[in-house]
Amino acid sequence: MSATTPTRPPRRGSWILHSPMALISLTVIALLLLLAVFAPPLWGVEANTPHPDQLLQPPSPEHPLGTDSLGRDILLRTLVATRLSLVMALSATLIGAVAGLLLGALPIVGGPRTQRAFSSVINTWLAFPVLLVAMLTVILLGTGATTAVLALALTMTPSFARLAQTLSARVGGSEYLAAARMMGVSKSRQFTRYIVPNIAEPVIVNVTISIGGGLLALSSLSFLGVGVQPPEYDWGRLLSEGFAQVYQQPTAVLGPGVMVVTAGIVFGMLGEAFASHMRGRGRARALEPKKLGPAPRVEGAPIPAAATTLARNAEVEPLLEVSGLTVAFPGPQGWIRPVQDVSFSIAPGEIVGVVGESGSGKSVTMMSVAQLAPAGAVVTAQRLRFAGADLKGLSQKEAGAKIGTDIGVVFQDSLTALNPALKVGTQLAEVPRVHGKASRAEAHTAAVQALDAVSIPDPERRAAQYPHEFSGGMRQRTLIAMSQIGSPRLIIADEPTTALDVTVQQRVLALLRRECEETGAAAIVVSHDIAVLAELCQRILVMYAGRIVEDVDVRLLATPELLAHPYTRALAEALPDLDTDTTKPLATIPGEPPDLSLPVIGCGYAPRCPFSTEQCRTETPGLVAHHGGRVACWNPQDGRTVTVAELEGVHV
Template sequence: MARRRGSVWAAAVRTPVGACSALLLAAVVVLAVLAPILWGDAAAAIDTDAIGQGPSGAHPFGTDSLGRDLLFRTLVATRLSIGLAVLATAIGVVAGVVLGTLPAVLPRWAGRLLTAVVNIAVAFPGLLLALFLAVIFGVGTQGAVLAIGFAVAPAFARLVQTLSASVSGRDFVAAARVSGVGRIRLLARHVLPNIGEPLVVNATIGAGSALLAFAGLSFLGIGVQAPDYDWGRLLREGLDGIYVNPVAALAPCAAVVLAGLSFNLAGETVAAVVGLRTRATRRAAGPLPAPRPSAAETPDAGAVLVVENLQVAFPGPGGWIVPVRGVSFSVRAGEAIGVVGESGSGKSLTALAVSRLIEAPGVVTADRLEFGGKPLADASDRELGTALAMVFQDPMTSFNPARRVGRQLAEVSEQHHGLSRRQAFARAVDRLAAVRVPAAARRARQYPHEFSGGMRQRAMIGMGLMGEPKLVIADEPTTALDVTVQRQVLRLLARTRETEGAAILLISHDIAVVSQTCERMLVMYAGRVVEDLPTAALPDAARHPYTRALLATTVDLETDREAALAVIPGRPPEPDQVPPGCAFAARCPLASDRCRAEDPVLAPMAHGHRVACWHPHETAVTVLSGQSREEGAA
């Protein structure tokens, strides 16, 4: 773990930002430590023969009113300037953490009062608040440190409150609270450790702002006082003779800028490591795994979508994780295909890969991935935006909550069809009416939260119909909807297929919904298609034990209500722990030694029917809910 963490830091430092921040920060630290030792006496030496001189060979930045060398004084001032800025930042972070966590410990009324005070303080500019506090704490180094520290604190307190609120709603915090853990211990053990990383990043960046604020107070004469000096005081002294020697003011100003830049770049580097935005993880994952051979079907010449040996991989701590492996299928024009399987089987990732929505560091590979007869990689965003529609599982998160529904639909036509704002909005109203949204003109001017769940799903389908889609991918479109609304949404998809001639790829965990809506069904398990069969032949034609198990768990009106609900024993393997051989072998009553050693290929069984199983013709004895059921294979 330590070696991996070190490699992440090394990779971050090798980036342009990381290298610049490391060099600048190292230079600042070295100067802060060594400059007073090496040039302290030279910076304090008074030369009455060189008072107020400009740049020269002996004094590159000139001298001040007492003949002291300004270059040496700027270098020596590094220690005090950096030290005070870091001290003020530390005070601000500590005070911010205390103020941010106190509302969770104090009584409700006191917590609300403290939160209101923090919010008011955040509304004021930091430097203005520092000036106000400097008057209270007094002129001088100590007062300036306290003023800047407490001026920085409200912003950190607000950040702590926000981060704490996001963590406090998680299950492990609720479990700790139920188990009787006290509030202070809950904060110290469960909340603060989970928000420490963003605080470190913001503290690093905030040190640059504290440095600038401290220089500003010293420049105004209420910070560091003589005989001590920092960059702000040197800047004030240099400003008095700026017309005689401009370099005198330029030297401390450049020092403040470079030191502040080093802190900000260091914060960006820390953020890159904390957020894993470097390429260290991908480099550690090694080469991509070779895609497994897959017996692909022969697609029709006019197939809308052709997928052969699709693989989706993500880098992990121990190498590449492949949640989708060797998926092959095709979708004909006007055809409805359903994809079923348990959660984690790779259904949604397959849809996202087809829609080109897999983002880095995920990697998508395929022997053949074509849409509309054209390689998907060569299709432009404009072509996909008009020919491929995606209906997501939760339309509430798919719509922008800050924009009206009609304007979001109209944006599609504005971007892809070149329509004017008014024409695009009129088309949006027409599409909402086409998907049976009542009072479409009025609804188009409403926000997503004013729609019901089923109506939002209809609006999402209407957004897909703003173009002329050849394929509509519906990812769990009926999840969390009551059965009446589910039926309406499924009917709408069927009507869309009839009127628009679009093919449908319906993803669902409900095999009954797919069997009633689609012509073909793809059954996925552990990232693979294990069976591809016509839905008209269900349940007799199903040959894979997993498909038969899914059918056995389906509840209908003829199900015996007195009997226990059927379940599939065990659970699917994790994507990074797929065993050799057939992934379903551990849960399959037909599993043999061959199943555990060799992974079956998706092979043809009959016309339009493929199955990946070593025992497709055998009689299955599937154990569900502790009871044996005989399922005769045709």
């Protein structure tokens, strides 16, 4: 095949043709289903009609498995019993799976308290022996087919619940579910569109395997006389009736025994085939050739200084005001505070960067502002206002009503931030459907337009694809489109260029800047890379050990000697440029950040700072105005006033 020959992706389900286990099991299951449908109308009357002249006949051409004590053909009764046996097993498994799914996965949308309560129920349920639960059900409800189904469903429910609980816990901590909550997606929709599709495959595998086990369990109950009662019969009942004459006529148990074992094995084989397919699905495959669209635009624009002026202008009401923000988590030895006493404000239309080492509290701070604090976090603040609305102490529902689509979030990992079970267009359409009450067609049109606005080639076709079919850069642009589709007033971008190459980084940053300029939205961009922020932002908040240590104009980064805080200066000096002497080692910051699980006394940077004093090690500095910005340092190192004229002459 030549390199230009189109390679079509394999059709969904085509793996079955290459799996002997799947083919065999599906073929046998299909035969069983045909028997369940057609055997009762074809042979039901004959199988149930007694023949006194043919009692306990041995196998013969007319009766291949012989007859029972009433002269009825055992083979025909075995075939007719297929319907009741399968219906009971399927019903019990379905009831147990649905109940377990609701018990284990539904609490994820209900909050931590609901999760703990349901987890206690599951643990208590699992503590009871399976046989005890089944026998107790039979004692309370009496014998019969319905009772047997309910008894088996009750024994299956806790195992399905634990599986669903384990799977949904991963989804519950995902960024795409957090985004859905922030958009105001209803709890029922979160469950059906975000949780269930992402845990469906392993649940289906477990259901398939459980059907085989259910057949064996129900047959055992009927064999013991507490399941199906005469005149009804399933395979277990036929085994019980044939067991009385097994020494005189072994074929009486051969037919129903073979059917029980065969059905149990093939359902188990099908489940194992599904599981094997899921394990091997990560292998590479050829993708459908795509039409090339226009290359994404890379737009560069000088950084406007107007927003910096607005941020410092007391006459302009800030869009976001944060004062005294603290985030704490319970730990084994007390509270852990990754964010402590953080204060800042954002003006309308301003682009502000947040930089710092890993663990400095950047992402936790911004997610707390967006009402997306991690589970278990306790968020307190002296003042937390957005667009004039007080966000302190609000429930998730109340915060969603006040924020709505006014805050858009671009998460760090684009692959986990997008729901892998939904098409990209469907996810983008959530905002106009939930908040704009748009029709399905209108929402789809808006989604395609949003993809086109961020320079996604062939947006109509791309909207019908899944996130894994996008490149990393395209997924990141999709997140920007998702954050913009609701016309937000503030965008929070949490490390939007992580794991992207330099060229794609440039495109993403240019796109984010262009979107803010065209819509007038403000933006907070979190990053480890101070060079990334220097290209995009007007000012930068420098965080260290959970605190803001400096609020600085981005143009000062070009001249590190003008920076006030030693940590900010060290970050800027560690940034290489074309004039960096390659014969010398790059500048580094010695030491490590403090352990925030322990109390931090004084300035957190003091152990690594060459200018620290006794006061730095015993007293915590607060943010104070300093040369047009703010700094938290007892010994600021710039040493002189920086004039506005000097700033205007600096180009980063």
